[in-house]
Amino acid sequence: MFEYNMQRLTPEEFEKFSKLVYDESGIFMKDSKITLLSNRLRKRLQALDINSFAEYFDYIQKLSDKSHELDLLLDVVSTNETYFFRSERHFAALMQKCVPDIVAKKKDRKLTVWSAGCSTGEEPYTIAICLSELKDLLFGWDVEILATDIAYSVLDFARQGKYSGRRIDKVPPNLLEKYFDKSESEEDVYTVKKQLKDMVKFGTLNLFKDQFPRNIDLIFCRNVMIYFDREHQRTLVKNFYNALSKTNGYFFIGHSETLHSVSEDFAYMKIMDSPVYVPKERLNEFSSN
Ligand SMILES: C[S@@+](CC[C@H](N)C(=O)[O-])C[C@H]1O[C@@H](n2cnc3c(N)ncnc32)[C@H](O)[C@@H]1O
Numbered sequence: 001m002f003e004y005n006m007q008r009l010t011p012e013e014f015e016k017f018s019k020l021v022y023d024e025s026g027i028f029m030k031d032s033k034i035t036l037l038s039n040r041l042r043k044r045l046q047a048l049d050i051n052s053f054a055e056y057f058d059y060i061q062k063l064s065d066k067s068h069e070l071d072l073l074l075d076v077v078s079t080n081e082t083y084f085f086r087s088e089r090h091f092a093a094l095m096q097k098c099v100p101d102i103v104a105k106k107k108d109r110k111l112t113v114w115s116a117g118c119s120t121g122e123e124p125y126t127i128a129i130c131l132s133e134l135k136d137l138l139f140g141w142d143v144e145i146l147a148t149d150i151a152y153s154v155l156d157f158a159r160q161g162k163y164s165g166r167r168i169d170k171v172p173p174n175l176l177e178k179y180f181d182k183s184e185s186e187e188d189v190y191t192v193k194k195q196l197k198d199m200v201k202f203g204t205l206n207l208f209k210d211q212f213p214r215n216i217d218l219i220f221c222r223n224v225m226i227y228f229d230r231e232h233q234r235t236l237v238k239n240f241y242n243a244l245s246k247t248n249g250y251f252f253i254g255h256s257e258t259l260h261s262v263s264e265d266f267a268y269m270k271i272m273d274s275p276v277y278v279p280k281e282r283l284n285e286f287s288s289n
Contacts, residue, residue, distance in 0.1 A: 007053065008038045009034055010053075011031075016057055017057065020057075025077075041073070041076065043076045044056060044069075078149075078154075080151065082123060083166060085126050089273055090220075094252075095130050097271045098250045099137065103137055105248050111138065111142070111144070113143075113145045113217065115146070115148070116148055116221040117224030118147035118155075125200065127145055128192075129171075132199070143199060146203070146213055147200050148202070149202075151204075155203070160191075161191050163189070179193050179195075217249055219251045219252065221251075225237075225257050230262065238265065247281075259277060267279075267282065269286055
């Protein structure tokens with residue numbers, strides 16, 4: 001029986017593991033994260049019945065195909081905090097300005113939304129609720145919500161669509177009743193209805209290793225960039241710019257995040273009292289309104 005709980009990375013081990021995490025995911029960990037990283041890596045030690053961090057590092061190095069173990073390592077290392085209607089003003093902007101604007105402009109009647117770094121699914125399902133509430137406006141439209149994350153376990157959780165507690169605290173009661181099934185056996189447990197599940201396509205996507213989808217109308221990448229250093233943020237935002245429609249695209253980042261000194265490809269807008277970015281090509285369109 002090993003004393004897993006007692007173990008903490010040495011500064012040298014921290015350097016090795018944090019570099020591995022950075023190289024594989026762009027997630028940058030300051031030295032002050034040593035306890036956090038130790039706690040999270042301990043789960044892999046336990047799962048593999050490995051005795052020390054040093055042994056775990058060697059184990060990874062000796063694997064002929066490291067990809068599976070690296071996926072599992074990133075899965076335990078990533079921070080997945082999220083909840084329904086997080087930064088709710090974003091969703092007011094989405095419903096009252098962005099979607100009506102896209103509907104007025106796009107001829108192909110196809111709306112594609114991407115929740116990049118979707119974690120356990122609360123963000124894409126919130127988007128699905130909002131778009132369902134706009135069903136009259138979107139009648140006859142082909143609506144697709146792509147929801148991606150680097151971590152497998154959060155995507156499994158998301159596909160189940162079963163939520164409770166503070167994850168659903170901010171869902172207005174009428175929407176909770178309309179879009180969720182209340183569990184009969186467990187208290188305060190709600191599962192999103194099939195109609196929402198059918199709107200969202202979940203999949204793994206590493207923002208620094210995998211190809212991006214194209215021609216996206218709305219990109220949500222909120223509370224993800226905070227984990228990356230400036231260089232990775234710049235690369236990421238450039239790739240989002242390339243993925244977004246230049247004629248009607250909108251880009252949402254977290255309320256505590258900024259594109260200042262990260263990108264000049266986007267113009268900052270305040271819509272419904274909420275920060276939203278549009279490709280710089282659209283700036284005239286907004287200033288003339
Ligand atoms: C704090 S959650 C944000 C969830 C949601 N967007 C929100 O704002 O509530 C950050 C998510 O980013 C994901 N993530 C971190 N690095 C990533 C990468 N390189 N590629 C894809 N997803 C990543 C994490 O796995 C995590 O689920």
